[in-house]
Structure formats: structure tokens, C-alpha cells
Amino acid sequence: MKNSYKITDERFEASQNAFRSYTIGFVLSLVLTFIPYFMVTKQVFGASSLLVAIVFFGIAQLFVQVIFFLHLHPKSRPHWNIIVFVYTLVIVAFLVVGSLWIMHNLNTNMMGKTPFNSNEGYVPSFDKNK
Amino acid sequence: MFTNNTHHNQDPHHEVEYSKEDKALFGFWAYLMSDCLLFACLFEVYAVLKNSTFGGPTSQELFNMPFVLVQTLILLTSSFTYGLVSLHAHHTNHARKVLAWLSVTFLLGLAFLSMEIYEFMVLINEGHGPSTSAFLSAFFVLLGTHGAHVLVGLIWMAVLFVQVYKKGLTVANTGKLAVLGLFWHFLDIIWIFIFTIVYLMGVI
Numbered sequence: 001m002k003n004s005y006k007i008t009d010e011r012f013e014a015s016q017n018a019f020r021s022y023t024i025g026f027v028l029s030l031v032l033t034f035i036p037y038f039m040v041t042k043q044v045f046g047a048s049s050l051l052v053a054i055v056f057f058g059i060a061q062l063f064v065q066v067i068f069f070l071h072l073h074p075k076s077r078p079h080w081n082i083i084v085f086v087y088t089l090v091i092v093a094f095l096v097v098g099s100l101w102i103m104h105n106l107n108t109n110m111m112g113k114t115p116f117n118s119n120e121g122y123v124p125s126f127d128k129n130k
Numbered sequence: 131m132f133t134n135n136t137h138h139n140q141d142p143h144h145e146v147e148y149s150k151e152d153k154a155l156f157g158f159w160a161y162l163m164s165d166c167l168l169f170a171c172l173f174e175v176y177a178v179l180k181n182s183t184f185g186g187p188t189s190q191e192l193f194n195m196p197f198v199l200v201q202t203l204i205l206l207t208s209s210f211t212y213g214l215v216s217l218h219a220h221h222t223n224h225a226r227k228v229l230a231w232l233s234v235t236f237l238l239g240l241a242f243l244s245m246e247i248y249e250f251m252v253l254i255n256e257g258h259g260p261s262t263s264a265f266l267s268a269f270f271v272l273l274g275t276h277g278a279h280v281l282v283g284l285i286w287m288a289v290l291f292v293q294v295y296k297k298g299l300t301v302a303n304t305g306k307l308a309v310l311g312l313f314w315h316f317l318d319i320i321w322i323f324i325f326t327i328v329y330l331m332g333v334i
């Protein structure tokens with residue numbers, strides 16, 4: 001009998017911990033949504049500092065979601081989950097930073113207006129030069 | 131979510147045994163990571179084409195921020211209510227509460243998806259459809275892909291509702307609920323990035 005009470009207690013405790021984790025995660029994610037929203041709609045800073053602030057809140061939101069909703073943290077078992085996750089983050093970073101860098105260089109290095117760096121779309125221009 | 135029922139063996143040469151449900155969860159996690167790469171490519175395309183408006187409306191003119199905030203709050207709440215589904219499925223083993231929170235999550239997801247479709251309809255009716263400019267093409271593809279995922283999640287949720295209703299919280303069903311939980315929280319995370327990169331950065 002004593003043993004079964006102990007099991008019930010442990011299960012109750014686990015469910016309390018899970019509930020606490022979801023509630024903390026929910027409250028934090030709401031806070032991390034409202035702050036950048038009002039910063040942007042009220043235009044509290046200039047454009048560039050606003051951009052940095054939004055990126056900061058976005059990354060904080062990612063960590064809150066991953067830790068409190070997915071329960072993924074360095075101590076979680078099996079380790080494969082977090083290894084695959086970190087690997088994906090590295091690939092995404094290469095992909096996003098690399099492509100933005102290349103496209104930025106492409107736009108700034110192409111002198112003059114071309115279909116690729118202007119809003120005018122592709123218009124064949126060989127007739128105009130005649 | 132990544133709880134593993136097997137005890138960690140002290141002997142390093144002994145293989146740790148994982149249950150079928152643990153393996154399914156890991157396999158689905160690997161799929162989600164590849165899905166993450168798909169979304170990374172779509173975000174990438176959007177970031178590159180964001181200013182290519184082809185003389186059409188810019189993001190500042192189009193986005194309705196209070197509407198988007200409501201959408202975000204609905205999806206965040208649905209992620210929390212799915213957390214309560216997992217809680218009752220894995221810890222308290224309470225089938226009726228699982229069904230109740232599953233239906234709340236389903237309704238919130240449905241409300242979110244309806245708002246997304248409504249936003250698309252308004253844009254298309256005003257003549258700002260996906261063929262207007264490269265910016266709007268990238269916008270519709272990114273949000274449409276997310277919306278399609280939410281739709282799949284809703285169908286999946288309805289199927290699991292029936293299974294839990296008929297068979298109760300069997301080991302197979304709690305495993306399936308855990309996998310769907312990963313999917314649903316993942317969609318929430320993707321939406322956070324859409325909210326930040328598309329909407330908030332779009333109106334600065």
C-alpha cells in the first residue's frame with residue numbers, strides 16, 4: 001500500500017511539474033509577443049534599433065518554445081534529439097546568412113538598373129538600343 | 131515530451147532499449163527538422179524578394195497588424211492547450227480531459243486557419259493576389275505552406291480524437307498524441323518566425 005501511494009505521489013508531482021512548465025512557457029511567450037508588437041506599432045525606436053530588438057525577441061521566443069513546450073534541453077534523453085536539432089540550426093544558419101549575403105552583394109555590385117535590382121521586372125531591352 | 135521509459139544502463143557496452151513509441155517520436159523529430167529546412171528556404175526567398183514589389187503595394191500598406199496579433203494569440207493559446215492534452219495523456223491518464231482539451235485545441239486551430247484564409251481572400255479581392263509581384267508570390271507561398279501544415283494538423287487531430295474516444299488512452303494512442311504534439315508546437319514556432327520576419331519587420 002505504502003509503495004502504491006508513493007507511485008501516485010510521484011505521478012502527481014510529475015503532472016504538477018509539466019503543468020508548471022506549460023504555464024510558464026505560455027506566459028513568457030505572450031510577454032515576448034506583446035513587447036515587440038507594441039514596440040513596432042508605437043515606433044518606440046528608429047528602424048535599425050527596432051530591427052535588432054525584434055530579432056532579439058524572436059530568438060528569445062524560439063528558446064522559450066523549445067524549452068517549455070518541446071521540453072528540449074541539454075539534459076533531455078535521448079541525446080539524438082538535441083544533436084539533430086543543433087545540426088539543423090547550423091544548416092539553417094548557413095542557408096539564410098549565406099544566401100542573404102550573396103543576394104545583397106549581387107544587388108549592390110550590379111551597377112545601374114537591371115531587372116534583378118529594380119522593381120520594374122524583366123523587360124527585354126534590345127529593341128530600345130537600336 | 132522526450133521522456134524515455136527505459137532506465138539508463140550503467141554498463142557502456144549494453145545497448146539501451148527504446149520502445150516503439152520512442153523510436154516513432156525520434157523519426158518524426160527527424161522529419162520535422164527536414165520540414166524546418168523547407169521553411170528556411172521559403173523564409174529565405176521571402177527575405178530576398180521582400181522589396182521586389184513591381185510597383186504594387188508594399189508590406190507597410192498591406193498588413194493589418196491587430197488582425198495578425200489576434201491570430202498569433204490564438205495559435206499560442208492552442209499550443210498551450212495542446213500542452214494540457216499531453217499533460218493529461220502522459221501524467222494523469224485522464225481520457226475525458228484529453229478529449230476536452232483536444233477539441234479546444236482543434237477549435238482554436240480552426241479559428242486560426244479561417245483567419246488565414248480570410249486574410250488571403252481580402253488580399254485577392256483587393257487585387258493583390260500572388261501574381262501581383264514577387265513579394266506577394268513569396269508571401270502567399272510561405273503563409274500558404276504554413277496554412278497547409280495547420281490543415282494537416284487539424285485532420286490528424288480529428289482522427290486521433292476518434293481513436294482516443296473509441297479505444298481510450300492505450301500505449302499506441304499516447305504515443306500518437308506525443309507525435310502530434312511535436313508537430314503542433316513546431317507549427318507554433320514557425321508562426322512565431324512568420325510573425326517576426328514577415329509582419330513585424332514588414333511594418334517597420
